[in-house]
Amino acid sequence: MSRGKQIYQNECMVCHMENGEGISGAFPPLANSDYFKNDVSKAVDAILNGLEGELVVNDVTYFGIMDPVPLSDQEIADVLNYIRNSWGGTAEELNVADIQKMK
Numbered sequence: 001m002s003r004g005k006q007i008y009q010n011e012c013m014v015c016h017m018e019n020g021e022g023i024s025g026a027f028p029p030l031a032n033s034d035y036f037k038n039d040v041s042k043a044v045d046a047i048l049n050g051l052e053g054e055l056v057v058n059d060v061t062y063f064g065i066m067d068p069v070p071l072s073d074q075e076i077a078d079v080l081n082y083i084r085n086s087w088g089g090t091a092e093e094l095n096v097a098d099i100q101k102m103k
């Protein structure tokens with residue numbers, strides 16, 4: 001969790017904001033995002049490959065561009081464990097093997 005928080009603050013917070021709330025219409029939220037709630041591989045894909053084009057998150061439409069973020073599998077697991085277990089959320093912990101399966 002503390003490693004994940006550090007990665008979040010360095011790599012994600014500038015756009016997705018301190019509490020994962022994003023900026024409605026510009027940067028989608030990560031807290032309570034329905035985009036990857038039931039399929040965390042979509043978050044892994046966004047980090048590894050970036051994401052662009054029309055995207056609906058929690059009923060708000062975004063037309064943004066996110067560049068790939070160069071993180072190791074361990075760092076992806078850490079940052080997603082932080083994101084999914086912060087701001088009121090809880091989720092099962094991911095490890096490196098889980099991330100590798102989703103790539």
Ligand code: HEC
Pocket residue numbers: 008011012013014015016026027028029030033034035036042043046047051052053054055057062063064065066067069079
């Ligand atoms: C430079 C700004 C920026 C940074 C830095 C950034 N993102 Fe994003 N992210 C975006 C934008 C913009 C979108 C929406 C792309 C679209 O509209 O298709 C997005 C979309 C996403 C999505 C899918 C939509 C959602 O809200 O669920 C996830 C997951 C995500 N980002 C995770 C991350 C993580 C994790 C990091 C840090 C490792 C990160 N992002 C860093 C700008 C950023």
